[in-house]
Amino acid sequence: MITVTFVEANGKSRDVEAAVGATLMETAIKNSVPGIDAECGGACACATCHVYVDPAWMAAVGKPQPMEADMLDFASEVKPNSRLSCQIKLKPELAGLKVTTPVKQG
Numbered sequence: 001m002i003t004v005t006f007v008e009a010n011g012k013s014r015d016v017e018a019a020v021g022a023t024l025m026e027t028a029i030k031n032s033v034p035g036i037d038a039e040c041g042g043a044c045a046c047a048t049c050h051v052y053v054d055p056a057w058m059a060a061v062g063k064p065q066p067m068e069a070d071m072l073d074f075a076s077e078v079k080p081n082s083r084l085s086c087q088i089k090l091k092p093e094l095a096g097l098k099v100t101t102p103v104k105q106g
């Protein structure tokens with residue numbers, strides 16, 4: 001298990017335990033993290049699992065694949081550090097990962 005931090009748009013922060021091999025979206029849903037809707041269940045087909053990766057973690061998380069980048073076009077207020085959390089697979093190197101959830105999804 002690793003710990004990841006979800007910060008809400010209002011600044012409220014929460015650390016949750018996450019299983020290596022799970023996606024960041026699955027971790028958010030399992031822990032009822034507000035602001036992650038994940039309507040498509042992780043199929044990279046809805047963009048309602050949008051998060052902003054903390055700048056310090058961008059290199060470790062990596063860039064979106066083309067399919068994810070296309071789907072991100074449907075998210076609101078996309079920024080250079082936007083990612084779809086269902087496409088971020090957790091690995092030991094991401095222990096301590098910090099992401100912020102957007103004001104609204106979709």
Ligand code: FES
Nearest residue numbers: 042044046047086
């Ligand atoms: S859960 Fe639908 S794109 Fe991530």
